[in-house]
Amino acid sequence: MGDRTHTHTGAAGRATAAGRPDSIRNVVLVGHSGSGKTTLVEALALTAGAVNRAGRVEDGSTISDHDEIEQRGGRSVQLSLVPVEWNGYRINLLDTPGYADFVGELRAGLRAADAALFVVSAAQEAGAVADTTRALWEECAAVGMPRAVVVTHLDTARTPFDEMTRVCGRLFGGDDPDAVLPLYLPVQGPEGPDGHAPLTGLTGLLTRRVLDRSSGERQEAAPAVDQRGALEEARDRLIEGIIAESEDETLMDRYLGGGEIDTGTLVGDLERAVASGSFHPVLAVAPAVRGARRGIGTVELLDLITAGFPSPVERVPPAVTTPEGAARPAPVCDPGEPLVAEVVRTASDPYVGRVSLVRVFSGTLRPDEAVHVCGHGLTGPGGGTRPRHEADVRVGALTGPFGARQRPLDSCVAGDLACVSKLGGAETGDTLSGTGDPLLMEPWNMPDPLLPLAVRAHGRTDEDKLSQALGRLVAEDPTMRLEQNRDTRQVVLWCMGEAHADVALERLRTRYGVQVDAEPHRVPLRETFASRATGYGRHVRQSGGHGQFAVCEIEVEPLPAGAGIEFVDEVVGGSVPRQFVTSVEKGVRTQAARGVVAGHPLVDVRVTLLDGKAHQVDSSDAAFQTAGALALREAAAGARVELLEPVAELGVLVPDDYVGAVMGDLSGRRGRVVGTEQATDGRTLVRAEVPEAEIGTYTIGLRSLTHGTGRFDRAYARHEPMPARLADHLRESPKSGTNGP
Structure with a gap:
């Protein structure tokens, strides 16, 4: 990460880099919407020589060409892969959406990557950064992802760089803010008419050299006298942060004793700390600078990626089992080992059909080879499911995405990514392995859609x-x-x-x-009797030949919640022949399933058959089924029937500052707060029971209430009586009002 000769490799270099796992770097870019991730990817591709200054590749397309939904909406909604080459390394840049709705694409990027660039914009107020980025940082920390922070938009900054680094240290460093420190200080020119000062260069803290690009080309110089105080203060803090993570315990004593530690030792310790995920460097980047062939900070960022971020060989792969659940040894990132790969994203192409983005963790994936595809079965909160599936399929063409074109590949080795066409019915999250040794990788943590x-x-x-x-x-x-x-x-x-x-x-x-x-989404309501009632069902018809004759008398009484429907036969004297008692029960249960008031299933009642009449010739199974249904409807007409609505158990995790607002909002949704628990990092878990009709859009409400920092889960608890006012409204218009606000 020091001063180096910067070149990019050509086609031969690309082939060499792509064939060795230790020369591959898989990096995901994460950050809030509008932070400049896609612009940064384009600037890195320009610096590496992958695109021209117009941002176009050889075929005239741009690397940020997306589908028409993204072009029309002006925001990223899907994960995209941009491979570039730098000094003999292949860098797979995974650009993710920053909008909270597409966190699934973010987690797919985390699964495919070995390190993360966390992009924050200085054009936002520091408080806004705190609200929108902390959850994303935790996504990376949860999977042990080495991370660096990139600060963009310094030329239009609302928050100065030094304040932004303090915010990042406080938010991301936790108990150790000195684990998040800058490697360079930005050098900014004089303010223009718009009041903004453009970024003209960087000052390396370890080298004490200014890398000036104000002329359009990189020039080195000594720092100005008025810059040296801030430089030395930031340099001392950086060195202390590096030494604190060093394996050499003597360095701190030497440094505190006034000894000089050579730059090579510091850079080596810094690279090891970054790769282990214990130190997170901060860099300032200006992707587009007028007159400059390369953006400011892009060379230094590419150097950080290749020297400080781990290769796939250094990362711990996900655990694997057999499809039956038996544990197997972890995959080894070696092209010669058995194949273990995973589909991290699936898309549909109008010309070639389904295209799968695959990360190879072990072995080598080749076109036209047979592989075993195995997928997990999943169940969603509303009962939606994805069935477990597995099959042997033949791999189609392997390609590498770049612009609007897919470049053909001969193979994809362990640690690399490629697009695969015609992979049968493979879905996102499926495992690819050898046909003779089927394997299944542990699933990645995906949020429930709510x-x-x-x-x-x-x-x-x-x-x-x-x-x-x-x-x-x-x-x-x-x-x-x-x-x-x-x-x-x-x-x-x-x-x-x-x-x-x-x-x-x-x-x-x-x-x-x-x-x-x-x-409108409707929640499944139920009906039940709130009081005891009797009903009389008489079905008598004569139409020539055999007629229809059945009479029955029943009593209905409520039962505790969850009891279902009980049917009791108390007929004496044979007034209802034995063979027709079951017919009455069938009629009662069929009518109960249809409902007796508003068309919702009847539950939690006991129906007792008391008496009835039969005809020796005209009575039949169908006649007594009809009589049973009529009797139940008559009983409902003379009783108080309640509508039952489903109630969900909610667990809402929010920062402490929003607990009061969240509890008030839950109460306004007819919810009952049943308790709170103190969680980690200044967060509180609020537990509540809320009617499902009131939480249909709670995802949107909670996001607005907590500025995107709150999340919740839900589980069905029970059905309970709906307030009479709402029940009466539903009886009048049964198809309205069952969706949540």
């Missing part, structure tokens, strides 16, 4: 294509669940938020040619 989107086909022609299109949509996106709700007879897509739902609808229309209409 926003329901009920859809129906717009027309008859859309009905024929809807099922297949929805299946392909959820196969591509592991943060989406498909539910066929038998109670409400709705097709429900469970999404991460409004933007996620909008993208799903747009992809159904543009990618699969299916027009759908969204409709």
Whole structure:
């Protein structure tokens, strides 16, 4: 990470880098929306010589060419891979969306990468950075990801660089803010008419040299006299931070005793600390500078990636088992070992069909080889599922993405990534292994989608294509669940938020040619008797030949919640022949399933058959079923019937500052707070019971209330009586009001 000769490799260098796992670096860029991740990727590609100054590759496309949804919406909604070469290394840059709805794409990037660049914008207020980036940092920390921080937009900064580094140290360093420190100080020119000072260069803290690019080319110089005080103060703090992470325990004593520690030793310790994830350097980058062939800080950032970030060989791979669950040795990042790979993203191409982005953890993936595909079975919060599946398939073409083109590849070795076409029914998260030794990698942690989107086909022609299109949509996106709700007879897509739902609808229309209409999501209600009642069912008809004759008398009484429906026979004297008692029960249960008031299933009652009448010729099974149903309806007409609504148990994890607002909001949703627990890092877990009709859009409400820092999970608790006011409204218009606010 010191001063070096900077060159980029050509085609031969690319082949060499891609063939050795130790020369590969897989880096994911994460950060809040608008922080400049995609612009930074383009600047790194320009610096590495992968694109020209217009940002275009050989075929004239740009590396940031995305689908029409991204172009129209002006924001990233999917993970994209941009490979570049630098000094004999292959760097796979994984650009992720910054919007919270697409956290699934972020976690796919984390799974595929071995290190992360955390991009924050100085154009935002420091407080805004705190609200929007802390959760993303925790996503990386949870998987032990080595991280560096890149500060962008210093030319339009609302927050000065030194303040931004203090914010990052406080937010990301936790108990050790000195684990997040800058390697360079930005040098800014005079303010322009707009009041902004452009970035003109960097001052290396370890080398004490200014890397000036104000002329468009890199020039080295000594720091100005007025810069030396801030330089030495920041340098001392950086050296102390590096020494604190050093394995050489004598360095601190030497340094505190006034001894000079050579730069080579410091750089070596710094690189080891970064690779282990115990130290997180901060760099200032200005991707686009007028007159400069390369952006400021991009060379230094590429050097950090190649020298400080770990190779795939150094990272601990995910655990593997057999499909039956038996533990197996961890994969070894060696091209000669048995194949273990994973589908980290799935997309549909209008010309080649399904395309899978695959990370190879062990072995070598080659075109036209047979592999075993194995996928986990998953269950969503609304009952939507992904079935467990496995099959032997033949690998299609291997390609490397760049711009609008896919460059053919002969193979993909351990540690590298490639796109694979025609991989059968492989879905995101599936494991690829040898056909003779099937394996399954442990699943990555994906958030549950908690926003329901009920859809129906717009027309008859859309009905024929809807099922297949929805299946392909959820196969591509592991943060989406498909539910066929038998109670409400709705097709429900469970999404991460409004933007996620909008993208799903747009992809159904543009990618699969299916027009759908969204409709209010309905929760499954139940009915029950609140008091004892009797009913009389008489079904008598004469129409020539055999007629229909059945009479029965029943009594209905409420039971405790969860008891279901009990049927008791107390007929004496044979007034209802034995063979027709079961017919009455069938009629009662069939009517109970249809409901007796508002068309919702009847539960938690005991139905007792008291008496009845039969005809020797005209009585039949069908007649007594009808009489049983009539008797139950008559009993309901003379009793108080309650509507039961589902209640969910919520666990809401929020920063302490928002606990009061969250509890007040839950109360406004007819919720009952049942307790709070102190969590780590200044957070509180609020537990509550809330009617499901009130939390249909809670994902959106909580995000707004906590500025994106809160999250929650939910689980079905029970059904309980709905307030009379709401129940009466539903009885008047049974199809309205069952979706949450």
